[in-house]
Amino acid sequence: MPALRAYFSDLGRMRMLAGDPALDFANTLHWRGGSQVDFIPSYSALVEWSLPAGLLTEEEVGLLQGQAPDNPDDAASAHRAALYLRRIWRDRLEHRVSSPRMDETMQALRTLLAEMLGDGGLHSEKVPGGNSDPGSRFMLPVRRVALAIASLELIPIERRIGRCEGDPCGGFFLDSSRSKPRRWCSMDTCGNRAKVREYRGRIRAEEVTGD
Structure with a gap:
């Protein structure tokens, strides 16, 4: 089996359990210990996360991290774009898991993806500068995420x-199980906790009823 990818941040380890980088991106807003944790609180974190997600190369990460401190406004603008994309994407996912029908969340997502991918700025040669817009290079990780989302959401393959x-986890994942539907992001975390709660609940019920 391939090694499980993970992002190691100041907030701790984020295991990439979703089976697709687009879903891993949605899961960067994550519940832990009863509170919501944002694993990409800054542009630097977004860039670092993009490496284990498979969306940026080490060279691209190094170039962006090296240039961002000298271009704080452009980096901050790209980070805001990433957070906005994540919000629209999570809205779409929350609707999709409950209903496959097209609705306003699909339309909003398609419009945003068209805007982000329309100029074709997806390649590493955009990063060092050259003839590209100096500010647009910092959008590279956001566009790579947008491409991953488009590949998952818009290509008509049954997934x-x-x-x-x-x-309160609620993390998203690709469910490739062939028998009963997958219930947990991970059996050794959320699955085990749920089973422990169920077991304790049965014990308490038996104590009350005297069975």
């Missing part, structure tokens, strides 16, 4: 997206 039943 089942599930949502972790762990409370």
Whole structure:
């Protein structure tokens, strides 16, 4: 089996369990210890996360991290764009897991993806500068995420997206199970916690009823 990818940040480890970088991106807003944690709180974090996600190369990460401190406004603008994309994408996913029908979340996502991918700025040669817009180079990780989302959402291949039943996890994942639907982002975390809660609940019920 391939090694499990993970992003190691100041907030701790984020395991990439979703089976697709677009869903891993949605899961960067994550519940942990009863509170919501944002694993990309800055442009630098977005760039670092993009490496284990498979969306940027080490060279691209080095170039962007080296240039961002000298271009704080452009980097901040790209980070805001990433957070906006994540919000629209999560809205779409939350609707998709409950209903496959097209609705306003699909239309909003398609419009945003068209805007982000329209100029074709997806390649590494955009990063060092050259003839490209100096500010647009910092959008590279955002456009790569947008391309991953478009590949997952817009290409007509049947792919089942599930949502972790762990409370309050709710992480998204590709469900490739062939028998019963996958219920957890990971059996060794949310799955085990749920089973422990179920077991304790049965014990308490038996104590009350005297069975």
